[in-house]
Every structure is written in C-alpha cells, then in structure tokens.
Amino acid sequence: xxxxxxxxVRNVVLVGQGGVGKTSxxxxxxxxxxxxxxxxxxxxxxxxxDYDAEEVKREFSISTSIAPIDWKDVRINVLDAPCYxxxxxxxxxxxxxxxxxxxxxxxxxGPQPTTVKLWYAAEDLRLxxxxxxxxxxxxxxxxxxxxxxxxxxxxxxLGAVTLPxxxxxxxxxxxxxxxxxxxHCEGTTQEEFDIPEEYREAxxxxxxxxxxxxxxxxxxxxxxxxDGEPLTQEEVEGLLSxxxxxxxxxxxxxxxxxxxxGVHSVMDDVATYFPSPTDYGEMPLVDGDxxxxxxxxxxxxxxxxxxxxxxxQGRISFLKVLTGTLTPGIELTNxxxxxxxxxxxxxxxxxxxxxEVGKAEAGxxxxxxxxxxxxxxxxxxxxxxxxxxxxxxxSQYRIAIEAExxxxxxxxxxxxxxxxxxxxxxxxERDEExxxxxxxxxxxxxxxxxxxxxxxxxKVSAHIVPIKxxxxxxxxxxxxxxxxxxxxxxxxxxxxxxxLRVEPLLDGTDYEFVDEVVGGRIxxxxxxxxxxxxxxxxxxxxxxxxxxxxxxxxxxxGSYHPVDSNEMAFRAAARIALKKACADADPVVLEPMENxxxxxxxxxxxxxxxxxxxxxxxxxxxxxxEHGNTVVTATVPYAELVDYATRLRSITRGTGDFTMxxxxxxxxxxxxxxxxxxxxxxxxxxGH
Numbered sequence: 001x002x003x004x005x006x007x008x009v010r011n012v013v014l015v016g017q018g019g020v021g022k023t024s025x026x027x028x029x030x031x032x033x034x035x036x037x038x039x040x041x042x043x044x045x046x047x048x049x050d051y052d053a054e055e056v057k058r059e060f061s062i063s064t065s066i067a068p069i070d071w072k073d074v075r076i077n078v079l080d081a082p083c084y085x086x087x088x089x090x091x092x093x094x095x096x097x098x099x100x101x102x103x104x105x106x107x108x109x110g111p112q113p114t115t116v117k118l119w120y121a122a123e124d125l126r127l128x129x130x131x132x133x134x135x136x137x138x139x140x141x142x143x144x145x146x147x148x149x150x151x152x153x154x155x156x157x158l159g160a161v162t163l164p165x166x167x168x169x170x171x172x173x174x175x176x177x178x179x180x181x182x183x184h185c186e187g188t189t190q191e192e193f194d195i196p197e198e199y200r201e202a203x204x205x206x207x208x209x210x211x212x213x214x215x216x217x218x219x220x221x222x223x224x225x226x227d228g229e230p231l232t233q234e235e236v237e238g239l240l241s242x243x244x245x246x247x248x249x250x251x252x253x254x255x256x257x258x259x260x261x262g263v264h265s266v267m268d269d270v271a272t273y274f275p276s277p278t279d280y281g282e283m284p285l286v287d288g289d290x291x292x293x294x295x296x297x298x299x300x301x302x303x304x305x306x307x308x309x310x311x312x313q314g315r316i317s318f319l320k321v322l323t324g325t326l327t328p329g330i331e332l333t334n335x336x337x338x339x340x341x342x343x344x345x346x347x348x349x350x351x352x353x354x355x356e357v358g359k360a361e362a363g364x365x366x367x368x369x370x371x372x373x374x375x376x377x378x379x380x381x382x383x384x385x386x387x388x389x390x391x392x393x394x395s396q397y398r399i400a401i402e403a404e405x406x407x408x409x410x411x412x413x414x415x416x417x418x419x420x421x422x423x424x425x426x427x428x429e430r431d432e433e434x435x436x437x438x439x440x441x442x443x444x445x446x447x448x449x450x451x452x453x454x455x456x457x458x459k460v461s462a463h464i465v466p467i468k469x470x471x472x473x474x475x476x477x478x479x480x481x482x483x484x485x486x487x488x489x490x491x492x493x494x495x496x497x498x499x500l501r502v503e504p505l506l507d508g509t510d511y512e513f514v515d516e517v518v519g520g521r522i523x524x525x526x527x528x529x530x531x532x533x534x535x536x537x538x539x540x541x542x543x544x545x546x547x548x549x550x551x552x553x554x555x556x557x558g559s560y561h562p563v564d565s566n567e568m569a570f571r572a573a574a575r576i577a578l579k580k581a582c583a584d585a586d587p588v589v590l591e592p593m594e595n596x597x598x599x600x601x602x603x604x605x606x607x608x609x610x611x612x613x614x615x616x617x618x619x620x621x622x623x624x625x626e627h628g629n630t631v632v633t634a635t636v637p638y639a640e641l642v643d644y645a646t647r648l649r650s651i652t653r654g655t656g657d658f659t660m661x662x663x664x665x666x667x668x669x670x671x672x673x674x675x676x677x678x679x680x681x682x683x684x685x686x687g688h
Contacts, residue, residue: 004361006363008075010271013101015115016112017106017109020112023050025102025104029266050065051351061082068365071270071271074271079098087442089392097365101130104132105133107136134256138168139168139169142167157213162177162255174255176265182194182199183262210236211225213249214243221235276363277293285385294323319360321361321363325359326343326360328344329344333382335385346358374424376389394658397440400436400437401463403460411460413437416450416454427439427440434467443645444646470592472589473543473589476587478502480581493563496571498555499577500554501554502552504550505552511552522559529567531555532571533573536571537575543583543680592637593638593665599631600655615636
C-alpha cells in the first residue's frame with residue numbers, strides 16, 4: 001500500500017446517532033473496494049472495524065477505527081467514529097483531522113439527538129458535510145419525511161445527489177442525480193441504466209435543486225443560470241466540488257449498507273467531488289496563527305489525535321500529517337513536553353491490522369507505536385509548532401471507586417491514570433479531603449468498559465462507591481467556654497486550663513486564632529498548643545464530623561500548673577473548650593453549591609427547571625443560544641448533582657448538556673442537617 005499524494009487523499013469521518021449503521025457503511029466500502037473478501041459484521045461474519053472485545057460484547061463502536069480505501073486512484077481514509085453518548089469524545093477527535101463529516105441517518109428515524117449535537121460540532125470545525133440516509137429498504141422507511149426533517153433541522157443547503165429507486169422490499173438501487181443515471185448493484189458489480197420513466201420527474205426536480213444550490217459557488221455561472229441558460233455537465237461537476245468544499249451545499253445520499261446498494265455512489269462522489277486536505281484550509285495553532293496543510297511545506301509536522309493502549313502492541317498513536325513527509329526513524333519534538341519522539345515505524349491501520357509503509361505525506365492519516373505523546377500533542381522538527389487542541393464533550397459524570405483489595409489501590413490508580421492519558425474525556429484524581437479515588441467521565445458505560453479492562457488486563461477488581469460530599473461546619477453566633485483537662489496517674493500529672501471565645505468570620509476567612517491572655521495566666525510557650533488543639537478539633541468538626549470553618553477563636557484566660565502543665569494537656573483543654581463553646585454558638589452544617597448551565601431543546605426547559613426546583617436548587621436565568629436551544633442557569637447543592645449527568649440524559653432523552661462550577665457554601669436545611677448529625681452519631685456508635 002503506497003503513500004498517496006496530498007491531493008489524492010480524502011479524510012472522511014462517519015458520525016451520527018448510535019446504531020444507525022455507520023460501521024456497516026464503512027464495512028460495505030471496504031468490501032466493495034476489494035479490501036475485504038466479505039461484508040464484515042453481516043450475516044454472521046466478523047466485523048473488520050469493531051474488533052475490540054468490549055465492542056463485540058456491546059455491539060456498538062467504542063473507539064474510532066480507520067478503514068483506508070483505495071478507490072479511483074484516491075485514498076479515502078474512512079474514520080468510523082463511535083457515537084454512543086459515553087464515547088462521543090472519539091468522534092470530536094476524529095472530526096478535528098477530517099475534511100468532511102459524513103452523517104449517517106436512519107431512513108425511518110431521521111436526524112436524532114446525537115446527530116444534531118455532532119452537526120453543530122462539525123459546523124464549529126468548519127467541516128464540509130454530507131448525509132447518507134441508510135436502511136431505505138426497511139418496511140417503515142420514508143425518504144421524503146426523512147429529507148424534510150433534515151432540511152427543517154439543518155437548512156435548505158441539503159440536496160439530493162442520489163434518490164431511492166423504490167423503497168422497502170422494492171428498493172432496487174439509486175438514481176444518480178449528478179450523472180442522471182439509475183444504478184443497480186449486485187454484490188461488487190455495478191450496472192447503470194437510463195432513469196425509469198416513473199422516476200424521471202422526481203430526478204429532474206432534484207437536478208434543478210442541485211444546479212440552483214451549487215451555482216452559488218461561482219458568480220459568473222450563477223448569473224448564467226439565473227438568466228435561464230442551463231449549466232453543462234462539466235460545469236455542474238466543477239461547481240459541485242467547489243460548493244461542497246465551501247460548505248455551500250450538503251450532498252445527501254441514500255441506500256442500504258447491508259444490501260450494499262447506493263454505497264458505490266458514495267465512494268465515487270467522495271473520490272471525485274469531496275475536498276482534499278489542501279482544500280480544507282488551515283489548522284489553527286495555539287499561538288493564534290494557522291498552519292496550511294501542504295505538501296509544499298517541507299517541515300514535517302504531525303498531530304496526535306488519538307492514542308490507544310493495546311494489550312498486545314502497547315501504545316498506538318494515530319497521527320494526521322499536517323505538512324512535509326514522515327519517514328520511519330524520523331526524530332520529532334513534542335511541543336508540549338519539549339522531548340524528542342522517534343517514529344521508528346509508520347503503519348496504515350485497517351481495523352486492527354497494521355501494514356508498514358515507507359513514508360506518509362501531508363494530509364494522510366497513519367499510526368505509529370511506542371511513543372510517549374498524548375492525544376492533542378503536536379510533533380515537529382523544531383518543537384515550536386503546536387496545533388490547537390479540539391474541544392471535548394463535558395465529562396461531568398463522576399463516581400468514586402475502590403479496589404476490592406486495599407493492596408491493589410496503587411495498581412488501580414496507575415492503570416486508570418494511563419487510560420486517562422489516552423482518553424482526555426476521562427480524568428482520575430484523589431480527593432485529599434475525602435480520601436476517595438474519583439473518576440470523571442462522559443457517562444456510566446465509559447466507566448463500565450474501563451473497569452472491565454482493568455480486571456481483564458491487571459486482574460484487579462474494583463467497585464463503585466457513593467461519592468462523599470465535602471460538607472463543612474460553622475457557627476452563627478458568639479459563645480465562650482472553659483476547657484479544663486486534669487489527669488493524675490501517680491507520677492507527673494497533666495493539667496491544662498483555657499477559656500475560649502468563638503465567633504463567626506463573615507469575610508470568607510477559614511480560621512483565625514487570637515491570643516488575648518494577659519498577666520501570664522497561660523505561659524507564652526503553651527499558647528501554640530492551644531492553637532494546635534483548636535485546629536485538630538476543627539478538622540473533626542463538632543456536630544456531624546465535618547471540618548469546622550469560618551471561625552475566629554480567641555484564647556482570653558486560663559491557668560496552669562508549674563509541674564503538670566505541658567503541650568499535650570493544653571491541646572486537650574483546647575479541644576474541650578472549643579466543643580463546648582461551639583455547642584452554644586448555634587453550629588450548622590454547610591454544603592457545597594454549584595452554578596450549573598444547562599443547554600437543552602426548548603421543549604425540555606420546563607422539565608429541567610422542575611428538576612432543579614425539586615433538587616433544592618434555584619433557577620437564576622434563562623436564555624437562548626445561537627442554535628435555538630434554551631440555556632438555563634441555576635445554583636444547586638452539589639449533593640443533588642452527583643448523578644445529574646445520568647438524570648439529565650434521561651430527562652432530555654440524550655439532548656441535554658451541562659457545565660458546572662463551584663459556587664461556595666451555603667447552610668443546609670434543618671432536616672438535612674438532622675439527618676447528617678444522626679448518621680454521624682450512628683457511625684460513631686458502631687465504631688466507624
């Protein structure tokens with residue numbers, strides 16, 4: 001498999017709702033191009049692309065696979081991206097290195113929530129877009145309704161380049177609007193016919209719409225067309241390429257992947273009309289500049305858009321060559337780490353299979369192994385070029401995990417930390433306050449796959465535990481108390497006596513200690529012991545076991561014994577005094593609050609606001625974004641948001657998204673405080 005020239009490369013990412021047949025389309029393209037002997041993943045055959053054990057078990061893609069297809073002297077790098085919500089981060093990464101996003105939609109279902117979300121992501125990346133309406137052979141398929149829904153959602157720039165030749169059981173092939181021919185395929189053999197008379201009118205109407213849409217790409221030809229002069233076939237095809245590259249026209253194909261009907265037309269048009277890397281434009285850089293993807297630029301630059309930890313082959317890095325030519329053994333510098341990376345071998349990857357190549361030119365997508373670069377890193381000779389990282393979806397699903405065996409905690413953390421380096425949509429951290437290991441991810445299926453792989457590859461079992469909420473305690477009024485510690489055991493005894501006054505700090509300060517002792521009532525050398533005893537007690541709390549905060553403590557009197565007084569005695573006396581004083585100072589529990597911003601379709605706004613109110617939150621605002629979605633802002637207790645990622649997905653049927661950021665602490669309601677205090681006292685009684 002030779003390295004294609006930059007102008008002969010087409011990078012196309014397949015995206016859309018999970019389960020609509022994206023992988024089936026890629027498998028059909030592999031088979032029809034002769035890359036595979038059979039249609040993978042159909043009628044009992046193993047898929048080429050969904051090869052991972054978890055993908056086989058779950059029957060959907062969880063990682064981007066590449067299908068390099070040679071068709072009409074063009075290399076089409078098909079990136080089959082996972083679009084199940086929990087693994088959608090891979091789709092964002094794959095879109096960042098492609099020129100075209102090909103959306104697969106079901107002929108009976110039309111555009112669904114994930115399709116809409118990814119459409120706007122592709123729009124933000126300024127990608128050319130195309131649509132393949134799949135499963136037109138289904139009994140309830142409705143091409144006209146699907147096309148209408150697509151246009152209503154995404155605009156009138158969408159236009160048919162193929163029409164169905166029959167639907168349901170009578171589906172025979174497609175009507176090619178660009179070439180004005182009917183196409184029927186029998187296996188890998190394709191036949192062309194004149195358009196049947198019953199489809200002639202529909203085909204001519206679609207051709208008229210096509211010409212009208214693509215004419216916008218050239219002012220002179222648009223005037224010619226508006227003057228009533230028809231466009232020649234050569235002009236139509238030339239304008240089609242330009243209109244797709246300029247995002248003036250979105251071609252819509254139709255077919256059936258399992259019958260391999262309509263797929264030839266997709267491959268023909270991708271190879272002939274879709275933009276190459278040089279048409280795509282420029283890659284944004286971190287410094288605000290841009291880098292034009294070009295074979296003329298002899299500086300080798302590569303962008304790492306995905307990393308994979310394979311149990312057999314180790315770390316695999318997926319690269320898009322931005323400029324220059326890569327050759328085996330080349331030494332490049334990582335712009336982030338400033339360390340050298342030697343690309344010992346270069347491979348073209350098809351599913352799991354790797355084929356070594358002698359070079360890779362600008363625009364192509366390849367893989368290499370055993371380099372330390374992370375997803376989003378840029379490699380170049382100088383190390384000074386750094387491409388801007390792509391935006392990942394929010395990772396707001398948070399869970400705490402524990403190893404079944406305490407001795408396996410370090411092994412667990414190391415494995416998951418490496419997994420997070422490969423997948424930036426996941427993060428692992430140790431919460432120093434609660435002592436828990438916390439994983440942030442997009443969704444629960446992502447965590448489930450992670451824990452399955454942990455056990456499979458390291459023999460470490462782990463389970464999910466409830467996240468501990470970092471509550472705080474404080475006081476609401478001034479109070480004083482004496483703490484007296486006296487212990488006599490026969491020899492030297494212990495004696496400490498101090499008077500403390502506590503008062504709330506209202507300026508946001510956590511703690512302040514004031515020495516007001518006069519006349520030597522407590523020796524100066526023992527005052528720090530009082531402070532230390534207070535701070536030790538504050539860490540444990542005074543009513544529910546949570547850290548005490550926002551308190552000024554003044555030591556204003558006391559007494560001591562010249563022999564029995566020591567640091568330990570005054571620390572103990574301080575603990576007694578603080579607890580007694582706080583008990584009279586109206587102690588309360590505080591809970592962490594979060595400001596959340598929820599983006600949902602307008603139809604779900606009422607349900608979301610109702611859920612906020614039912615979660616002890618308060619709505620603070622409502623707006624509309626550029627896509628017509630409703631944006632709700634609210635302040636909600638963190639304790640009510642631990643499962644919000646899952647809850648919002650359920651409320652909005654997967655259409656909602658949210659971000660959150662800390663908003664300080666507020667007092668919990670009395671009933672919540674009562675429950676927390678009772679739980680604490682019960683735990684202490686049980687010796688926990």
